[in-house]
Amino acid sequence: MPPISTKQIVIIGGGFAGISLIKRMAGKAGFRVTLVDRNNYSFFPPLLYQIATGFLQVSNISYPFRKFIRKKANIRFHMGEFLKLIPSENIVVLSTGQLKYDYLVFATGVSTNYFGLDNVKKYAMPMKNVHDALELRNHLLQQVEMAATVIDELEKKKLLTIVIAGGGPTGVEISGMLADMGKYILPKDYPEIRGSYGANIYLVNSADRVLKPMSKKSQDDTLKALSEMGVQVMLNMQVKDYIRDTVIFSNGETIETKTLIWAAGVIGSVYDGIPVESYGSGKRLIVNEYNEIKGLNSVFAIGDVCLQNTEAKFPIGHPQLAQVAIQQGRNLACNIQFRERGKKLRPFSYFDKGSMAIIGRNRAVVDLPGNKTHFKGFIAWFIWLFVHLLTLVTYSNRVATLYNWIVAYFTRDQSLRMIIRPLKNK
Amino acid sequence: MPPISTKQIVIIGGGFAGISLIKRMAGKAGFRVTLVDRNNYSFFPPLLYQIATGFLQVSNISYPFRKFIRKKANIRFHMGEFLKLIPSENIVVLSTGQLKYDYLVFATGVSTNYFGLDNVKKYAMPMKNVHDALELRNHLLQQVEMAATVIDELEKKKLLTIVIAGGGPTGVEISGMLADMGKYILPKDYPEIRGSYGANIYLVNSADRVLKPMSKKSQDDTLKALSEMGVQVMLNMQVKDYIRDTVIFSNGETIETKTLIWAAGVIGSVYDGIPVESYGSGKRLIVNEYNEIKGLNSVFAIGDVCLQNTEAKFPIGHPQLAQVAIQQGRNLACNIQFRERGKKLRPFSYFDKGSMAIIGRNRAVVDLPGNKTHFKGFIAWFIWLFVHLLTLVTYSNRVATLYNWIVAYFTRDQSLRMIIRPLKNK
DSSP: OOOTTOEEEEEEOOSHHHHHHHHHHTTOTTEEEEEEESSSEEEOGGGHHHHHTTSSOHHHHEEEHHHHHTTOTTEEEEEOOEEEEEGGGTEEEETTEEEEOSEEEEOOOOEEOOTTOHHHHHHSEEOSSHHHHHHHHHHHHHHHHHHHHOOOHHHHHHHHOEEEEOOSHHHHHHHHHHHHIIIIIHHHHOGGGTTTTTTTEEEEOSSSSSSTTSOHHHHHHHHHHHHHTTOEEEOSOOEEEEETTEEEETTSOEEEOSEEEEOSOEEOOOOTTSOGGGBOGGGOEEBOTTOBBTTOSSEEEOGGGEEOOOSTTOTTOOOOOHHHHHHHHHHHHHHHHHHHTTOOOOOOOOOOOOEEEEOSSSOEEEEOSTTTOEEEHHHHHHHHHHHHHHHSSSHHHHHHHHHHHHHHHHHTOOOOOOOOOOGGGO | OOOTTOEEEEEEOOSHHHHHHHHHHTTOTTEEEEEEESSSEEEOGGGHHHHHTTSSOHHHHEEEHHHHHTTOTTEEEEEOOEEEEEGGGTEEEETTEEEEOSEEEEOOOOEEOOTTOHHHHHHSEEOSSHHHHHHHHHHHHHHHHHHHHOOOHHHHHHHHOEEEEOOSHHHHHHHHHHHHIIIIIHHHHOGGGTTTTTSSEEEEOSSSSSSTTSOHHHHHHHHHHHHHTTOEEEOSOOEEEEETTEEEETTSOEEEOSEEEEOSOEEOOOOTTSOGGGBOGGGOEEBOTTOBBTTOSSEEEOGGGEEOOOSTTOTTOOOOOHHHHHHHHHHHHHHHHHHHTTOOOOOOOOOOOOEEEEOSSSOEEEEOSTTTOEEEHHHHHHHHHHHHHHHSSSHHHHHHHHHHHHHHHHHTOOOOOOOOOOGGGO
16 A cells, blocks of 8 residues: 555546656656556557558557556556546546546547538548547548449549548648559559549648648648649638538538548547636637646646647647647656645746658658758658657567568558458448 | 450358469469459458457458459459349349359358357357457457456456357367466556456356367367366356356356357358258258259359268268368369369368367467377477468468567567457447
């Protein structure tokens, strides 16, 4: 049993933010940390699109929490879903029991925002988690197989047309990858549809450019690269509905397709027990400079789910990036310890390390911080690869992932093409 | 276009039998082969239990058909499900169109037999295909996670108790593997349930021994090994029902468990267009010595789905083994060519190459043919490993699988532990 004075920290969510906090609380005397997550594994969202396109396996980008905390004696894992917060009793109620806390941290992230479009929610394919990515992989493969046997030409076109909503990194990465697949990979194995795949890939974005937080140069290079690859980019355009295999746009235009990939936005959740006034725009939880949630004591939020407008540079909150989440987790770890020792707390300040996006098989754009140095093409692609490889949790992940990438790169092949679904549902 | 005289062979099902036939028809002038399967990949059933226990990935034991036939010009793949045979017109109707054939081959295999037990069908976990194995893996992991947080001791026991029905290779292999996991793997990561996992694994079989087609020696060694590993074997016993987490046995005994793994038997399917008199016991299709289905012309069945009692040694049909399927596919390939050349057909004759089963991490039993030479323990385990590795379809499968096995063996670890399910269903 821990001594009476041990403080209980409960962290809900094991993404970038939660894991960053845990890493810095591991082995710290006087603290016991419980990580709560509805999944039993952590995953690496920047590589989800590689799962969806069949280049990486789930195990390349994910890692079981229990293996991660195995040697961290003061950390434990509790698989369960958040149900309710009872702040007056310092209790959090989960689907699998309840936990008492001295410090509670919401690192719950955000989920797909369908902007109230019911048909889109029902029929489009989101890209927020591992299950989404596997579903999308199955779906994409199934459309190609069906296109290979169907006789009706209009039906075939519907099966091979792909609309991607959202010009952020996910939308850009997946549209580039699909264009590459249509050019280099599918023709080898699908003689029946040679030439027709990849011809109808549309990337739709509501803004007048893609990759909003990146530099103008990167945005322009990305648009140029995508159009060279055959992706048809539609800017200043919104999806309004998706009925009977038809995407309807804000200007009244329509595209017939069996595949609408939805990466157009994210939104927070409403948590039972958190006061209404604690929510900001996009249902993000408003926090102060120490990441404490407005209106609550000893309850914090870090990562995508929080909205912190205490830095002059970020009046509407930080961009929802991995680096912000990691740095907030790290800062909170310090502040929790400072609190216990009665030391002065450190307000959060974001250090921009730059950002990057990959476009297809060997193109990328990279912005370095400060003077906005900008790379593109193969060098950028190589930097992207290197940085993402290093960020994977474990050594064995890295080796396997590197191996798969090298094979895929040189063979222009993609071997993870099993459509795995319950047969009864087919 | 193929010349007029080209014969169309349609094969339904790409398992051991179908793939064996295809391999021998590839490149043969005068034949065009269409492989029909409802999946887009072939998989290796003997290693399914390694998927279910998290030691191998799906991609280690499966392979996309299109990649397999890529360089075989006279073979094509058609993803679809069999709906109906119209023998009078030589047409087979699929969910995705219809095909005309000169030779039609059913290599459809068999599916799980629930013996009319509705509750078992509804709540038990089958182990016949890749999807089943992934579902079982998710289920097993989820029970352990739930056991780690549950407070009620009776509920915890239910979560950690596993009943496996069926004393064939699948049942033996999975019960041994689960016992090993309980001993070596789970205690490391689940301090909450240390000691209680693996204590309640039951293997139930209706016969008075396990591994029916193997030698008495192998059967006895297997029973001994399983009991040393802590598996409780219940012979001469049948599952009668599975209600409210309770397995009810033929003698009235009951076991409370959340996990009933069903590997108790297989059965064929009824195919629209095949006459009633063509079905034998277990709904297998009765074939003559050339594998032609009784009552039909130019329609064949090979592998598990067929019942061939033309060999004196096998009056009730061959055992449903990979080797029988492979050899029948090979023999049919010859006979189809002999027919076209007007040569004398060759009746099928099974050549027993021996059989083997693995029990846990480093024990196995192997029977060699003829004088029934018998190996057990580590040597048998090594033979098992070697033979199965060689049988995997491709070189890259083999390397990756060997790598995973070596890692799992030396680290006594299992890293494929992600519970991947749609969150909304939870």
